[in-house]
Amino acid sequence: MEGRVRERIPILDLxxxxxxxxxDLMAxxxxxxxxxxxxxxxEVEAFEREVAEYLGVKHAIGVNSGTDALVIGLRALGIGPGDEVITTPFxxxxTAEAISLVGATPVFVDIDPKTFNLNPDLIAAAITPRTKAILPVHLYGRPAEMDPxxxxxxxxxLKVLEDxxxxxxxxYRGKKVGTLGHAGAFSFFPSKNLGAYGDGGLLVTNDDEVATLGxxxxxxxxKRKYHNETVGYNSRLDALQAAILRVKLPRVDTWNQARRQVALHYNELLAxxxxxxxxxxxxxxxxxQYTVRVLGKRRDEVQKKLGEVGIGTMVYYPVPVHKLPVYAHSGFFLPEAERASQEVLSLPIYPAITEEQMLYVVGELRRIQDGDSRQPSRGVWRGT
Known part of the structure; x- marks a missing residue:
């Protein structure tokens, strides 16, 4: 086994x-x-109170998924057929699917190449008389530039729904994301910074009417069982998932700080x-996510070679949304998003990742980028 990795280093290990x-989970x-x-x-009511207090928002509404939070959020904000919603292609x-599901049209605006988020300088040119909302995404955990x-x-x-x-x-400037616009949508997919052990989502708002509709x-x-006032959804956060999230919520700041420390250390090691x-x-x-750009059209090759030595990576996202078959007819040309989709590579990151694991990831990435002139690392990761 010398010179081989006996166990993978996954991009995320829960x-x-x-x-x-x-x-605490079993209890x-x-x-x-x-x-x-x-x-x-x-259980769900208690979680909604606790998460609303954590975020500093008036209303928190547990739903079945992050996608449902977007769909319900858009409808609660009055977005529907004939409307346009400006959003990111990356x-x-x-994100775009939710806009289409409520009958509106996604209008894609290119990203800032530094942040990967919606470029606010390009939004004004995309506004038309049909524009009713902006849907920014805080991608990879980095807040979008919300002030502009x-x-x-x-x-x-216009309405603003934060993804x-x-x-x-x-x-963002001392306030939790999701509380800056008219509403915010969260996912509790297991891989998220605050994740359930199944699907789950959350819609938050300070607007009483939006909350009632949500x-x-x-x-x-x-509002009352068997007294339906509009066509809605079956989208309720499970009590089991709410109970799990209540266990995890008090620890999320510590975990997020650990992620930042991992990112800082990666930056030092990879500089x-x-x-x-x-x-x-x-x-x-x-x-x-800890996401780097791999230059020189080598991203796919680098990802393949890291996989061969047991290092898990992901590409978020290999095809920008405006290039997917469902939207390809729309005719958008968004060069920064298209370039990013060919260069981004996310490396393993989670609060419990060890120094040994990080050094192995960095050592192998360095070897590959140096042209494979050295043999694969003989250090064997044994996990924690």
Whole structure:
């Protein structure tokens, strides 16, 4: 086995977290099982109160997924058929999909190549009489530049729904993301900074009317059972997932800080590796992903070689949304998003990643970028 990695270093490993929290998780799950209440109920209500207090927002509404949070958020803000919503082409498909699902049209604006987020300088040119909202994404855990976005929205009478799926706990000028616009949508997919152990999502707002509509829409459009007032969805956060999230919520700031420290250390270790552009550890960034650019059209080759020595990586995202078959007819040419899709590579990052693991990742990446002139590292990762 000398010179080979016996175990992979995954891009994310949740097992240390589960082991650390095992007793508390089992107590929470047992509490729900013995309560006999599995859909909404006191566990979800308690989580909604606690997460609203954490975020500093008036209303928090637990839903089935981050995608549902976007769909319900758009509808609660009055977005529908015939409307246009400005958003980024460099995000998970659900961002644009939610716009289409409510009958509106996504209008894609290119990204800032430094942050990978929506470029606010390009938004004004995309506004038309049909524009009704802006949907920025806080990609990889880095807050979008919200001040100019909010200024534009106010000037043109537009709604702002923040996609915070990758940015739970991130801050922009001292305020939690999701609380800056008219509403915010979060995902609790297991890989997120605050993740459930199944699907889950959250819609937050300070607007009483939006909150009322959001709660109706998650429950088939009704305020009271069997008294449906509009066509809604079956989108309720499970009590089991709420109980798990309640265990994890008090630890999320510590975990986010650990992610920032990992990012800082990566930046130190990779600073002199040729052919890479490293992410900035900016204020409020919570590093859902640690994403580098691999220059020289070598990204796919580098990813393949890292995989051969047991290092897990991901490309978020290999095809910008405006180039996917469902939107390819729209005719957008967005060169920064298209270039990013050919260069980005996300390296392993999670709060429990060890120094040994990071050194192995960096050593192998350095070897590959130096032209494979050295043999693969003989250091064997044995895990934690």
């Amino acid at each position: 097992t240390p977290e589960v082991e650390e929290l095992w007793d 929470a799950i047992t509490r729900v099982l013995r309560s006999g209440q599995f859909i909404l109920g006191p 995000s998970f498909f659900a 976005i909010l200024d534009l929205a106010e000037a043109h009478g 915070c799926a990758q940015a739970f706990g991130a801050t 709660r109706m829409l998650r429950a088939h459009g009704s 002199d590796v040729p052919g890479l552009v490293l992410p900035e550890v900016s204020e409020g960034h919570v590093f859902h």
